[in-house]
Amino acid sequence: MQANSAKNASPRKRATVRSDPARANRDDDSKTPAATRPAAEGAPLLNRESAVALYMQIADRLRSDIDAGVFAADSKLPAENELTRRFDVSRVTVRQAIAQLLAEGYVVSKQGKGTFVSRQKFLHDLKPMRGFYDALVAQGVEPKTKLLEFKPASAPENVRQAFGSPGDDCFQLKRLYLVDEEPIALVISTLPPEASGLTWEQANRNPIYVLLENLLGLSVTRAEMRIRARSAGTSVGQLLGLPPRAALLVLERESFAGDGALRERTTFYIRPENYEFSLSVQGPLPVGSSIKNVSATAGNGREGKSSAN
Template sequence: MASEALLNRESATALYMQIADLLRTDIDSGVFATDSKLPAENELTHRFGVSRVTVRQAIAQLLAEGYVVSKQGKGTFVSRQKLLHDLKPMRGFYDALIAQGVEPKTKLLEFTPASASEAVRQAFGATDADCFQLKRLYLVDDEPIALVVSTLPPEASGLTWEQVNRNPIYVLLENVLNMPVTKAEVRIRARSAGASVGHLLGLSAKAPLLVMERESFGNDGVLRERTSFYIRPENYEFSLSVQGPLPVGSSIKNVNGSSPRADKK
């Protein structure tokens, strides 16, 4: 287990970073198992021979990396293994979790007619008909990991609450509504949770979130669905494998309006 003797007080690396590295190694090697509680702050202070401030900085570093989570009034616990969402195969959020051996629970919060902008209605190939909004909460081990908010075309008026509650979006589109999906465009960004989303995910309004925006289309180019996934970032990551060099600079969009400078290295 990590000990004070492993700290190099002559190193240019800050002590809190060294402590974070040692605790991270203990977590990766299984010394601290998933969901187990880290030693208390005073115990770590004694073990490493450092101040409480230094220990708090080390824990804050692990929190930022998603290695641990803080539970108010209970302490700091080792995070669950990250769920990996491979973006290359076109599959839904539910199926991406199932592919990793995780069977999430879902809670349907809303399925109602909803007004949409003219641009969205046109993308759906609709005119004055209402679109439909679907709001669903995903839970793993009874803890919320994502809130999913979808806009569906007017054809969704034929769906029942039971059908929507029981089936993922792609299943509803392809198997129930006979509206095959052949292409999806995905964008990923970060934002703060906000009050309403944070409440549903058990987060503060200022907590960071991963947001995946997805638009799915049929062979005819008509929009089939538009979905926003609000995901707790500490246990979730995305991966993408591509052929050839990846033009990172050209794939980054500055949402504030100015173009980012491409990495020329």
């Protein structure tokens, strides 16, 4: 189940870049000294004598334009060749700048379409139990879903035993979540053999927890979740409109009945530029009483300790 979520824009810091004469295009910007020739008309000027790399200056300028509303959310950034002319740099430098903004979540890459300004982020609170669909609805977003698969599937013996049906096939459900017609997550669930009693239409219209509790009568009392990062890969990347090496957030969830029986095992592959997880924890905080002083140990062969606060 998923969490209460609130839709907030990520705080964005504006950066200022000093103007300076620009130089003519060259293949390797890092090997070119500061120039005295003016940049193309109307283009922002870069400080080529600065210790800040040119690609970082370009990223700062584009970031500042996004913060100022020059590029609105979901709008397309200028193409690489246009940015190359605008900043009078090589295509490699422009690609480095775009890669920096991608890593920061300011922009997203849409395969075959270009680079676009990110939307506001969805904040997913992990503390309350709530399904992925319900978490989006709770923050005023009505996602669309597309059921890709719902069929019997083999599962490892330990999974079948955890379901309490070691001799039966499980069911696999694969679903795509979309917001504003753009895919944001791919969900792949392994459901117990009881899911054989569900129709395609039921699987298509209902979230996983509704299928389990309302239609199959299988109660869920707790869930365990793990979050990690991985690259999209070819098959997942194609469904999410991402290149194979693009980064993804991966949420792995297992849900259980009160007696410990497994109810479902689901993996969520989530585009990270619009999604954040949050969790609030309460104290008291256990703090270690001491730490090893590495320098003291190396210096005199004795283990030094200092109080940790």
